[in-house]
């Protein structure tokens with residue numbers, strides 16, 4: 001039994017592994033609070049349980065401050081919960097060894113201005129002991145995947161917002177993740193480029209065995225991309241509902257079915 005995720009609740013214990021057929025991610029009764037310099041701790045998540053099926057695309061939506069990024073940080077191993085259990089591909093997070101198979105695309109692109117697109121992409125591999133040549137080959141393959149190989153030697157200031165976003169995506173794909181976490185990844189892009197990025201992401205997903213969890217405030221983005229929408233209540237974040245998006249793919253954002261689904265979900269979100 002693993003105790004690491006339950007430090008503040010020693011009576012509770014998490015299983016080491018889940019049975020076969022486990023989801024890509026399971027949060028089980030997860031709570032998280034933050035210290036607030038002497039005041040009452042701030043409870044950000046309360047008893048959150050979420051299953052993310054393997055190979056699915058799941059959208060997290062909810063009011064600002066309800067803990068969506070905190071959930072991604074917990075799923076990525078950057079944070080541990082104060083209560084509850086986390087499983088990645090069926091293994092307790094505390095025992096999970098393959099964190100490099102979890103990609104994380106942050107809200108800001110976080111590109112290093114003094115590095116080329118290729119070197120920014122290769123940054124995702126720096127924790128690994130790979131020969132420089134192989135690192136570069138893999139980074140170039142990731143740039144090819146996002147259609148940016150011709151700009152490999154460009155610096156961030158020489159790239160448009162959409163191109164920078166592609167580099168950030170390439171960097172999060174360079175480790176060939178089986179789980180990709182994305183925090184409002186395309187929110188700063190204009191609608192046309194955002195729509196192109198949606199197509200790219202789904203095209204890439206179809207080529208890789210990958211599960212995607214992303215945060216969005218955009219109902220249309222959730223409808224176009226997601227198999228399931230997890231709606232969170234305002235702080236402390238709790239799951240209000242899990243709504244399937246029952247539309248066939250590909251989903252044309254300009255189609256009637258997508259607009260109907262957006263109209264159906266908008267009042268619920």
Ligand SMILES: Nc1ncnc2c1ncn2[C@@H]1O[C@H](COP(=O)(O)OP(=O)(O)OP(=O)(O)O)[C@@H](O)[C@H]1O
Pocket residue numbers: 034035042044062063064065066067068069070071235
């Ligand atoms: N390290 C931290 N220390 C203290 N408080 C934190 C910390 N990280 C997050 N918080 C607080 O936790 C709450 C949830 O933050 P989080 O970023 O997860 O929300 P969110 O739903 O992603 O918000 P948004 O939609 O605005 O990005 C916020 O009130 C935030 O101020």
